[in-house]
Each structure stands twice: as structure tokens, then as C-alpha cells.
Amino acid sequence: MDIVFDNVCLSYGRGKKRFSALKGVSLRVDRGTIYGLVGPSGSGKTSILSCCLDLNQPDSGSVSIAGKNPGDQDLGIPGPTVGYMPQELSVHAFFNPREILHYYGQIFNVQELDSRVTTVLGLLNLDRDGLEQRQISFLSGGQKRRVSLACAMVHNPRLLILDEPTVGVDPLLRRAIWTELNILATSGTTVLITTHYLQEVASASKVGFLRDGRMLVEDDPQKLMSQRNETSLEKIFLDLCLVEDPSPSLLSFSVESGDAFELKPLSCGSASSFGSSNKPQPTQEREELVVNPSFGSVLKPLIRKNMKILQRHTVLLSFQAILPLLTYIMFLVCIGRPLHGLDLGVVNEESACDPQERTNLTCLSMDLQMVLDRDYSLGEDVSCHVIVNLDPHIFHLKHFQSFETAKESVILGKAHGFVQFPSDFSIGLEQRIATLIDMDNVHGVDILNQARIFVYMDASSVKVLASLQEHLLLSLQKFFHQYGESCHLEPLIRMVSSPGIALHSLNPEFRHNDYDLSELMFPGMMTLLLNLLPMALTADQLMTDKEAGLLLRDFVCRVPFSAVIFTQIICQLVVVIVQLVSSLILVVVLFPTTSFGVILFAGFLLFLQACCGMALGAFICSLCRSRDQVIQVGMAVVMPAFIVSGILWPRSTMPQVLQVISAVIPTTFACDIMKSIILNNTVLVNGLWKAILLPLVGTVTFFFACLFMVSRVGIK
Numbered sequence: 001m002d003i004v005f006d007n008v009c010l011s012y013g014r015g016k017k018r019f020s021a022l023k024g025v026s027l028r029v030d031r032g033t034i035y036g037l038v039g040p041s042g043s044g045k046t047s048i049l050s051c052c053l054d055l056n057q058p059d060s061g062s063v064s065i066a067g068k069n070p071g072d073q074d075l076g077i078p079g080p081t082v083g084y085m086p087q088e089l090s091v092h093a094f095f096n097p098r099e100i101l102h103y104y105g106q107i108f109n110v111q112e113l114d115s116r117v118t119t120v121l122g123l124l125n126l127d128r129d130g131l132e133q134r135q136i137s138f139l140s141g142g143q144k145r146r147v148s149l150a151c152a153m154v155h156n157p158r159l160l161i162l163d164e165p166t167v168g169v170d171p172l173l174r175r176a177i178w179t180e181l182n183i184l185a186t187s188g189t190t191v192l193i194t195t196h197y198l199q200e201v202a203s204a205s206k207v208g209f210l211r212d213g214r215m216l217v218e219d220d221p222q223k224l225m226s227q228r229n230e231t232s233l234e235k236i237f238l239d240l241c242l243v244e245d246p247s248p249s250l251l252s253f254s255v256e257s258g259d260a261f262e263l264k265p266l267s268c269g270s271a272s273s274f275g276s277s278n279k280p281q282p283t284q285e286r287e288e289l290v291v292n293p294s295f296g297s298v299l300k301p302l303i304r305k306n307m308k309i310l311q312r313h314t315v316l317l318s319f320q321a322i323l324p325l326l327t328y329i330m331f332l333v334c335i336g337r338p339l340h341g342l343d344l345g346v347v348n349e350e351s352a353c354d355p356q357e358r359t360n361l362t363c364l365s366m367d368l369q370m371v372l373d374r375d376y377s378l379g380e381d382v383s384c385h386v387i388v389n390l391d392p393h394i395f396h397l398k399h400f401q402s403f404e405t406a407k408e409s410v411i412l413g414k415a416h417g418f419v420q421f422p423s424d425f426s427i428g429l430e431q432r433i434a435t436l437i438d439m440d441n442v443h444g445v446d447i448l449n450q451a452r453i454f455v456y457m458d459a460s461s462v463k464v465l466a467s468l469q470e471h472l473l474l475s476l477q478k479f480f481h482q483y484g485e486s487c488h489l490e491p492l493i494r495m496v497s498s499p500g501i502a503l504h505s506l507n508p509e510f511r512h513n514d515y516d517l518s519e520l521m522f523p524g525m526m527t528l529l530l531n532l533l534p535m536a537l538t539a540d541q542l543m544t545d546k547e548a549g550l551l552l553r554d555f556v557c558r559v560p561f562s563a564v565i566f567t568q569i570i571c572q573l574v575v576v577i578v579q580l581v582s583s584l585i586l587v588v589v590l591f592p593t594t595s596f597g598v599i600l601f602a603g604f605l606l607f608l609q610a611c612c613g614m615a616l617g618a619f620i621c622s623l624c625r626s627r628d629q630v631i632q633v634g635m636a637v638v639m640p641a642f643i644v645s646g647i648l649w650p651r652s653t654m655p656q657v658l659q660v661i662s663a664v665i666p667t668t669f670a671c672d673i674m675k676s677i678i679l680n681n682t683v684l685v686n687g688l689w690k691a692i693l694l695p696l697v698g699t700v701t702f703f704f705a706c707l708f709m710v711s712r713v714g715i716k
């Protein structure tokens with residue numbers, strides 16, 4: 001499997017950020033040989049490998065492998081022809097070595113997989129001390145790298161591309177790995193390997209010295225040393241660097257900088273310890289039929305793998321599954337309930353309201369003429385009776401001596417407001433009663449305006465303010481009503497119960513108007529959650545795989561990305577179904593009159609939302625390079641969807657442009673329709689098709705947009 005690079009240039013980024021990583025690199029790897037790429041950090045080694053794997057396309061020049069372009073279907077690169085070990089670990093941390101090798105073996109439909117896995121585990125010393133059954137996350141760094149190498153080898157590929165496979169591996173095992181690579185090469189496998197260890201590449205068939213995106217020289221290492229009469233590859237490399245750039249700064253960098261390049265003394269003798277004497281020579285091409293993994297062939301291993309991951313995350317996923325239920329319960333308990341326990345200050349300048357000294361409020365002997373003649377007295381502490389009538393469930397009363405102290409308390413946030421009764425409250429009330437009766441026709445007169453009760457409230461919370469006003473008014477009405485009744489003051493009773501004063505909150509949109517606000521918002525809330533939680537779960541799972549390099553490895557195996565997403569979604573349905581069923585059970589509890597058919601239909605709508613959410617999650621993941629970005633894009637989706645969905649406030653009140661935007665968001669109509677069908681117990685509601693069609697269109701669009709993004713920018 002010859003690899004030929006001809007004057008390859010590769011750059012990353014665009015415009016001012018454009019950076020040339022490869023500047024006209026030419027190289028040739030003969031089939032059945034080992035080619036060692038050496039160079040300081042950032043010199044372009046991984047970039048060369050990425051061109052071989054079709055992860056990056058050169059700006060100019062050409063790359064050919066066995067006379068074909070990387071990416072060609074019949075070449076099988078990416079695919080079964082190549083085994084790739086990336087620089088990062090890129091192995092599923094929750095698997096054990098045997099399981100992960102089984103997964104990659106199944107992807108390539110390896111025959112007699114069990115014995116092949118056992119062989120590879122043995123080759124890399126992973127078959128002892130119970131290592132093969134130990135979860136990869138508990139292995140040491142070197143052991144993890146061996147597992148990663150094993151994954152690349154399990155299907156016995158014709159081409160092995162290994163990015164620093166021996167980092168962190170002890171010298172004995174390093175030698176064993178090189179011996180194995182030599183054996184593989186002798187049997188016709190081509191090996192392209194990058195390394196920082198110069199003594200290793202002495203045993204390669206060919207070494208390529210790379211620096212700053214340019215190939216300084218490539219040749220047989222032994223030949224290089226004998227031609228230049230040197231015993232060390234290190235010296236040759238330094239000499240080559242000096243020819244390129246003889247500046248003293250370069251010298252000091254090259255010689256002293258240990259982390260840039262590991263410069264260990266190397267002699268021809270030491271090179272032999274890595275098996276240079278058995279150096280592979282170009283061999284016959286291994287003739288094998290290329291069978292690329294297909295959508296159908298990878299479904300089973302992918303589903304098995306995903307289900308295993310689900311099993312390993314049982315606690316986390318159980319939490320995810322019941323998360324909607326917990327959220328609904330918190331929502332119902334915390335939001336939209338009638339307010340109560342509001343701190344309300346009281347400044348009573350009329351009386352200290354000592355219960356021992358309070359007068360009884362009786363006026364049974366009072367008749368109308370007495371009232372008109374003002375030949376009666378209400379006593380001196382009517383204000384205390386008003387205060388006693390303030391509903392203790394709604395108000396937590398705090399008594400203050402003066403206006404100033406009460407005001408300070410509100411400013412400091414210790415109370416929502418306060419009421420002030422003037423010192424002449426009882427006398428004033430007598431006067432008002434006389435006036436009202438005198439007027440006779442009292443309809444439409446606002447008793448609070450005439451009442452000498454001063455109310456001061458913190459207006460920063462509109463909801464609290466409105467509720468305070470409402471409850472204060474109701475409490476006062478109740479008091480006046482009772483008082484009017486006990487004193488037989490009919491006009492007063494009529495006035496407080498007249499429509500001009502009584503508060504009504506009717507919502508014609510709903511069949512029942514006796515639901516709490518939280519119950520009215522619940523169906524919309526449920527719809528949003530069943531979209532957004534699956535979205536977050538999918539984005540999180542995919543991003544975890546992406547950041548760990550697992551998607552990249554799948555890509556190099558030519559696992560169709562559509563299958564990756566599809567199986568991810570299928571496996572996550574386990575979680576989604578629990579979320580869905582628990583949501584529907586709550587619907588039954590909250591709205592017991594809702595029929596079974598409506599519940600089923602609601603389940604169908606929620607299922608569509610979940611599918612749309614998962615596809616959106618996959619799309620977001622394809623757009624982002626890191627988890628931070630996923631979180632930011634996720635928030636950018638969640639917040640507007642929540643605000644424009646209409647569950648907080650009617651959509652008809654929004655600006656026109658936002659109404660248009662909200663009308664194309666897959667959750668909006670579903671929120672509306674869910675509210676209507678659950679509260680009105682019918683599926684025959686207007687605009688139902690939008691609630692079905694939009695999430696369907698969303699699912700398909702996001703799914704294909706995700707595939708498009710991956711095909712454009714790859715798995716990076």
C-alpha cells in the first residue's frame with residue numbers, strides 16, 4: 001500500500017487566521033514497510049496523517065494511496081483498509097479492553113472475532129492481571145495507549161497509521177510494539193508512524209525529518225547515518241536544522257528544549273535493539289476485498305455499544321429520565337400558585353390594638369336615623385377590627401411604630417408593603433358611612449378611594465403588587481361587608497359587592513377557569529421540556545464522544561454518521577419514553593377528566609417533540625467544537641423558545657415579527673395545542689396539523705443539516 005505525497009500544501013483557517021501547516025511536502029511510503037515521521041511539536045506530522053485519512057484535503061499537491069485518492073470507496077480509507085491510532089486516547093472509558101476490541105471488530109465484521117481479540121490483547125500485554133476486564137478509565141496511561149493501539153490493529157488492516165503510539169509506554173513494551181510492527185510489515189502491512197523518540201525510528205524502513213511544515217530529508221535511517229558518517233540520528237537532524245536556519249536561537253532551542261523534542265543519545269548499536277536488523281523490506285501487496293461498513297451493518301454494534309454506555313450510566317440516566325417529573329413538580333409547587341405569606345407592615349396610629357383592651361364592634365341598636373344624625377359611635381379602634389380581618393394565610397403582618405420605620409423595612413426588602421391607619425380612622429369611617437347613606441345612590445363609588453387607609457407597596461414585583469392589592473381589597477371588602485351586615489347598613493353591603501369593585505379573573509380561552517396558573521401553564525411547560533431535555537441529552541452524549549475522539553475514530557472506520565446519530569437516538573428513546581410516560585401520568589393526575597384518547601394523542605405530540613429535540617441536539621453538536629459552545633448554543637435555543645412559546649404570555653400580544661418567528665419554531669404550536677387538548681379534553685382543535693408537521697419537519701431538517709455539516713467540516 002504505497003503512500004505518495006507530491007508537493008502537498010495544507011493550511012488551516014481563513015483570511016488573516018490562515019496558517020500553513022504543510023509547505024510542499026513530498027514523501028513516499030513503500031508498501032509493507034515502516035515509515036517514521038519525526039519532527040518537533042507543531043512541525044506538521046499529524047497534518048500529514050490527516051491528509052492520508054481524508055480528514056483534511058490539501059490546498060495543492062496530491063496525496064495518493066495505492067494509486068487512489070484517500071476517500072475513494074474502493075480504497076477503504078477511511079474504512080477497513082486503515083487502522084488509525086490518534087494522538088488522543090479516543091477509547092470509550094466505560095468499556096473494558098475486550099469489549100472495546102469487540103466493538104471495532106464487529107464494525108469491520110472480523111471473522112472469528114473472539115480469538116482475534118485474544119491475540120491482539122496478548123500482543124500488547126493486555127491479557128494479564130485481569131487488565132482485559134478492567135474498565136479503561138481505571139487503566140494507567142500507558143495501558144490506555146496500548147488499548148488504543150489494539151483498537152487500530154484488531155481488524156488487521158493493510159495500512160496502520162499511528163500517531164505517537166509509544167508515548168508513555170515503557171521501553172520493554174516499546175520494543176515489543178516495534179517488533180510486532182516489523183512482523184506486520186513483513187506480512188505486507190504498511191505502517192506510517194509519528195514519534196518523538198529518535199532511537200525508535202532507527203528501526204524504521206524509512207525516516208522523514210519534518211520541520212516547520214517542510215520535509216528536510218527522507219531516507220533509510222541506517223543509510224542516512226552511514227552517508228553522513230554519523231552514529232546518531234539526533235545529530236543529523238540538528239545539522240539539517242542548522243542548514244535551514246543557522247541562527248543561534250535555533251541552536252539553543254533545538255539542543256536545550258527537552259519538551260520540544262526528546263534528544264536521547266542514539267548510536268547505531270542502540271538502534272539495533274529496536275530490531276533494525278530485521279528491518280522490513282518492501283513486500284507484496286495484500287490483496288483483500290474492500291467491504292466498507294454500511295448503515296445496516298453497523299447498526300447492531302452501535303446499538304450494543306450505546307446500550308452498554310446507557311447501562312454504565314444508569315444512575316445518571318435514571319435521573320435524566322425522571323428529570324421532567326421533578327421539574328413539573330417543582331414548577332407546580334413553586335410557580336404560578338396563588339401568593340401567600342406576604343410580609344405586610346402595619347402602622348396603626350389609631351390604636352395599639354391590645355387584644356385585652358379591644359372594644360366589641362357592635363351596632364345592633366343602630367338605626368338609619370341614628371346614623372344620619374351621627375348619634376352613635378363605632379368606638380375608637382375600628383382599625384384593629386380591619387387588621388384582624390386581614391387573611392393571616394395571605395399576610396404576615398409586621399407592626400411598626402411609625403411611617404418611617406415601615407418605609408425603611410420595605411426599602412430593605414423586609415416587607416412587600418405596609419398599610420397605615422390614621423389616628424382618626426374610626427371617626428372618618430363614621431363620617432363616610434353617614435355620607436354614603438345620605439347619597440343613597442352609591443354605585444360605582446370606589447370605597448378604597450374614600451377609605452382613609454394608606455397603602456404603600458414595593459412595586460418592583462408586579463405579580464406581588466397585584467396580588468397584594470387584590471388581597472388587601474378583598475380583606476377590606478370582607479370587613480366592610482361583615483360590618484355592614486352586623487350594623488344593618490345595606491348601602492355599605494351593596495357597595496362592596498357591586499361589580500365595580502369585585503375582582504374577576506376570567507380566561508375565556510379555557511373550559512375551566514378554576515385552574516391555578518401553574519396548571520394552565522403545565523401543558524406548555526411539558527411540551528418544552530420534552531423537546532429541550534432530549535436535545536440536551538443528545539448534544540451532551542454526542543459531544544462527549546466527539547471530545548473524546550470517539551466520533552473521529554468511528555469516522556476513520558467509515559461508520560456512516562447517519563447510523564451514529566440514528567442509533568444514538570434509538571438508544572436515548574429508552575430515557576425519553578420514561579420521561580414521556582411520567583409526564584402523561586402527571587397529566588392524568590392533574591386533569592383527571594381528560595380522556596384516554598386525548599392522553600394518547602398528547603403522548604404522540606410529545607414524542608414528536610422529543611424526536612425533534614434529539615435531532616436538534618445532534619445538529620448543535622455538529623456545529624460546535626467544544627462543550628462550552630454546545631452550552632451557549634443550547635441556551636440561545638432554550639431561552640427564546642421558552643419566551644416566544646406563549647406559555648408565559650399570550651403570543652398575540654407580541655410584536656408582529658416575533659409572532660412570525662415563534663410560528664416557525666417547532667415547539668410553539670405544540671405548546672398551544674397541548675394546552676387546548678388537555679384543558680378542553682378534545683383533539684378537535686384548530687391548527688392541530690401545525691403541531692404535528694412542524695416538529696416532523698424540524699426532525700428531518702435538523703437530522704440532514706447535521707449530516708451536511710459533518711460532511712462539510714468533518715468530525716472536529
Ligand SMILES: Nc1ncnc2c1ncn2[C@@H]1O[C@H](COP(=O)(O)OP(=O)(O)OP(=O)(O)O)[C@@H](O)[C@H]1O
Pocket residue numbers: 012013019020021039040041042043044045046047048087
Ligand atoms: N485545526 C487547526 N487549525 C489551525 N491550526 C492548526 C489546526 N491543526 C493543526 N494546526 C497547526 O498546524 C501546525 C501543525 O500541527 P500538527 O498537529 O500537524 O503538528 P504535529 O507535528 O503533529 O505536532 P505534535 O507533535 O505536537 O502533535 C501546528 O502549528 C498547529 O498549531
